[in-house]
Amino acid sequence: ACDDAGPVSRFRLPLLLVCCAACRPVSSVVPEPSAPPQRIVAGSILAAETLLAIAPRERIAAVHAIAADPRFSLIASEAAALPQVGASPEQLLAARPDLVIVDAFTRPETLALLDAAGVPVLRTRTPANFADIEANIRDIGRICHLREPAEALIQAMVARLAALRERAVSLGPWQVCSLDGSYHTYGAASLFDAVVAAAGARNLAAARGAGPYRKLRLETLLSWRPDALVVAGDPQQAVLPSWLEQIPGLGLLPCLQQRRVLQVPGPLLATTSHHLVAAAEQIQAQLLVWGRP
Numbered sequence: 001a002c003d004d005a006g007p008v009s010r011f012r013l014p015l016l017l018v019c020c021a022a023c024r025p026v027s028s029v030v031p032e033p034s035a036p037p038q039r040i041v042a043g044s045i046l047a048a049e050t051l052l053a054i055a056p057r058e059r060i061a062a063v064h065a066i067a068a069d070p071r072f073s074l075i076a077s078e079a080a081a082l083p084q085v086g087a088s089p090e091q092l093l094a095a096r097p098d099l100v101i102v103d104a105f106t107r108p109e110t111l112a113l114l115d116a117a118g119v120p121v122l123r124t125r126t127p128a129n130f131a132d133i134e135a136n137i138r139d140i141g142r143i144c145h146l147r148e149p150a151e152a153l154i155q156a157m158v159a160r161l162a163a164l165r166e167r168a169v170s171l172g173p174w175q176v177c178s179l180d181g182s183y184h185t186y187g188a189a190s191l192f193d194a195v196v197a198a199a200g201a202r203n204l205a206a207a208r209g210a211g212p213y214r215k216l217r218l219e220t221l222l223s224w225r226p227d228a229l230v231v232a233g234d235p236q237q238a239v240l241p242s243w244l245e246q247i248p249g250l251g252l253l254p255c256l257q258q259r260r261v262l263q264v265p266g267p268l269l270a271t272t273s274h275h276l277v278a279a280a281e282q283i284q285a286q287l288l289v290w291g292r293p
Contacts, residue, residue, distance in 0.1 A: 030122045036145035037099035037120075041085065041092055045073050046124055047101035049273035050140050052078050054149035062095040074267045074275050089113040101140060103272075127272050128212070129194040130161060137274060157274045161198055164280055168200020171284065174293050175204040176262070177226035178269075181243035183216040191276060192230075192269070198280035201287060218249050227293035228255050233263030235282060262286050 039061035042048035048067035051060055052075050062083040070076035085091040089110045092100055097119055102111070104126045114121050122143045124136045134154050141150020176196055178186045186192035187203065187210030196203040204226045205214065233241045240261055244250060251257065268279045 030120050030143055032142055032145070033099070033120065037097075037143070039096055039098045040144060041095050041097040041100045042067065043085075043087065043092060043100050043102040043106065044124070046103055046136065046272045047140065048073070048079050049075050049271065049275060050137055050150075050153075051101070051144070053153050053274065054137075054141060054146050055144060057082070059144075061097055062092075070267070072267055072270065074265075074271055074273075089117075093117060093119070099143065101143075127191060128189050129191070130157070130198065130277070133157070133272065133274060133276065136272075153274055157277050160277045160281065164198050164200065164277075164284055167284060167288065170292075171200035171287050172202070174201035174227050174287050175207065176201050176228045176230055176283070176287075177204040177221070177224065178230045179216075179221070180232065181241075181247070183218065183221065185210060185214055185216055187211050187214055191272065195276060195280045195283065196230075198277070199284035199287065201283070218247070222249070222252055225253070226255055228260040228262055228287070228290075229253070230262045230264060230269075230283060232266035232269050234265065235263045235286075237263065260290060 036059070038059055040051060040055065040059055041061050042051050042063040044064060045067050048063040051063075060082055062085045063079045065084040065086055067073045068076050068079040068082075068084055073079060083095060085095055087106070087110065092110070092114065099120050099122065100114055101122045101124065103124050106123065111121055111123065120143075122139060124139065125132055127133045127136060134157070137150050137154050137157075141147045141153075144150075178192050185205045187205035187208075190206075190212040193203045193206045193212075204224055205216075208224060229244075231241055231244070240259070240263070244256060244261065255261070262283055264279050264282055268275065268282075271279075
């Protein structure tokens with residue numbers, strides 16, 4: 001239980017424990033528990049999206065509150081039906097977990113405090129491709145004693161990727177570029193790069209030497225002349241995001257003049273779970289409709 005000031009006192013860790021815990025290393029590899037965890041806390045959107053696909057609901061003690069926010073999460077409605085916690089160790093411990101699954105961006109002191117409290121923690125890797133996503137699903141399945149549903153989820157994703165490859169034979173000439181309203185794009189070694197490759201096209205930013213995340217200048221983007229832009233938005237809307245028309249000079253791009261702009265829901269572009277294959281499917285489907293660049 002929690003009061004307005006935070007979790008009840010039994011979860012307030014003494015300062016000495018905090019200091020000692022900060023000196024102890026926390027491994028991202030957790031031995032498989034002898035018994036299946038029954039109170040799993042999903043401390044990231046990835047963990048929530050994976051657990052909701054493979055785990056019985058009664059074994060999920062709580063999910064991170066951001067997983068219930070439709071602005072960021074693909075499973076917001078399902079997550080909203082579960083108890084929600086924040087990112088602080090006191091909030092995570094208030095759910096009385098026997099396993100917490102977090103991502104690589106979790107604060108080291110949170111990991112140390114959970115470890116000091118004796119709570120097993122699985123820290124997933126930051127994926128750069130679909131093989132990394134597969135590895136994260138497999139790790140979650142192993143630690144949760146859910147190997148069979150995890151493997152089934154992986155195989156479903158692999159089958160969809162194979163179907164994408166079969167349909168992609170004519171899409172090699174397409175050069176697409178991701179963009180947001182601040183001129184950020186995703187290049188080599190990013191999940192967006194993996195999505196574009198799965199769709200059968202080329203990520204123009206990667207081809208031009210951009211790393212995983214880069215801020216472009218308008219002049220650079222105009223010189224690149226992408227065949228299509230990929231932006232966060234509602235694909236069901238005929239109207240493009242307003243910022244595309246508000247940035248001076250952006251309208252000089254031929255692809256924008258031809259309205260070759262792919263809108264993919266923001267949570268789908270941002271996901272790091274098996275759901276990401278749907279982004280590749282959406283991009284490929286639209287490129288096939290357009291035909292050749």
